[in-house]
Amino acid sequence: MEELELLKSKWQEENQNLPKLTYDDIYRLLHKKSASIVRWIFIISIIELIFWILCGLLTPESNVELFHQMGLKKTISITYVFHYIIIGVFLVLFYLNHKNIKTTATVKTLMQNIIKTRKTVTNFVIYNLVSTALMLLFLNFYFFSNKEQLFNLLLTLDDSYQNLNLESFTTVFFITQFVVAIVSLVLIGLFYRVIYGILLKKLKNNYKELEKIEF
Amino acid sequence: MNKDLEHSFVTQLEQNQNIVHKICRLYTNHSDGHNDLFQEITIQLWRAYPKFRGDSKFSTWMYRVALNTAITLYRKSKRRVITQDFEGVSFKIKAQEYDDTTEQQLKLMYAAVKDLNDIDKALVFLYLEDKNYKEIAATLGISEVNARVKMNRIKGKLRKVLNP
Numbered sequence: 001m002e003e004l005e006l007l008k009s010k011w012q013e014e015n016q017n018l019p020k021l022t023y024d025d026i027y028r029l030l031h032k033k034s035a036s037i038v039r040w041i042f043i044i045s046i047i048e049l050i051f052w053i054l055c056g057l058l059t060p061e062s063n064v065e066l067f068h069q070m071g072l073k074k075t076i077s078i079t080y081v082f083h084y085i086i087i088g089v090f091l092v093l094f095y096l097n098h099k100n101i102k103t104t105a106t107v108k109t110l111m112q113n114i115i116k117t118r119k120t121v122t123n124f125v126i127y128n129l130v131s132t133a134l135m136l137l138f139l140n141f142y143f144f145s146n147k148e149q150l151f152n153l154l155l156t157l158d159d160s161y162q163n164l165n166l167e168s169f170t171t172v173f174f175i176t177q178f179v180v181a182i183v184s185l186v187l188i189g190l191f192y193r194v195i196y197g198i199l200l201k202k203l204k205n206n207y208k209e210l211e212k213i214e215f
Numbered sequence: 216m217n218k219d220l221e222h223s224f225v226t227q228l229e230q231n232q233n234i235v236h237k238i239c240r241l242y243t244n245h246s247d248g249h250n251d252l253f254q255e256i257t258i259q260l261w262r263a264y265p266k267f268r269g270d271s272k273f274s275t276w277m278y279r280v281a282l283n284t285a286i287t288l289y290r291k292s293k294r295r296v297i298t299q300d301f302e303g304v305s306f307k308i309k310a311q312e313y314d315d316t317t318e319q320q321l322k323l324m325y326a327a328v329k330d331l332n333d334i335d336k337a338l339v340f341l342y343l344e345d346k347n348y349k350e351i352a353a354t355l356g357i358s359e360v361n362a363r364v365k366m367n368r369i370k371g372k373l374r375k376v377l378n379p
Contacts, residue, residue, distance in 0.1 A: 001370045001373065001374065003320050003321070003323070003324040003373070003377060004324065004339075004342075004370065004373065006317070006320060006321060006324065007321060007324045007325060007328070007343060008342070008343050008345070010321060011343040011344070011345075012345075014237070015233050018232075018233050018236040018237065018240075019236055019249075020232070021229065021232055021253075022229070023225055023226065023229050026225050026228050026229055026232070026257060027221075027225050029253070029254045029257045029258070030221075030225070030257060030258065030261050
């Protein structure tokens, strides 16, 4: 076939028009993929930290006042500090994972680092869910054992509680608390499932590819 | 030891990168696609590198892995509408050396080759790279006879496209 032979004869000359990558360009390409996923985990965890700090700052005055009057000021402060320290530790771990994967030299260590990153993320999610659940459990238990004080306090803070008696207040308040707690736990769980789930799945796929590439 | 492995891999890829660039050019239409495919092939090559035992030439092994990657990715993106940018077909020929008809013929031919399906394209690519049928067969994992038959069919297809 004449045209094909013509193309073939010109094919070799095409080499001059091709892009030319340097050693360093190729080296950089090699470490980009998993690194970018882990970088996203790192970035999202920072955004999340900022989000929670903002939430803490934006808690309504009346709520803060309520906690203070219930004698929970110290407990809440300590919990917050403790919580942020732990999140900080996770942030450092995410950063280290990111750095490790970026500079990984071999397939085997890359696989090990991917496993490590997945473990860190899972632990982070578990920590967040468990700590939120424990905090809500503790608060409500505390409120329940001091329900008279709580009711009187709420009476002074908000007039709309006037037409309730202690008994019906207790029922309404704790059922509401319970529902809100479940809903927020589910929402947080869902949030993690979506955000980190996607990233973890990508990492897993990368890992699987690494594991059984056969050409 | 592992650093050495990486060093030898990158060095060899640097020396043989033209092969990958040509595959990228054949399987993608834009420079973004070209760069993405180049990176993907680089990563796949590196992942498969520990299994490269050196009993074949680096470039031979590279043809196989790179084409496999291109074919797999091409399949994934098959549902996308692939527009054929005629003028953009980057086959630059110095105008003064060839008359219009030759240049036109080449452009059409190149466009026709780009329009082939993923497997046929791989075959033509190896053919253009001046591989013999034995090498083509080994690279694509088919028999030599099969390679010949396929190539003849592709030539028929191309002829039909060029002289409708």
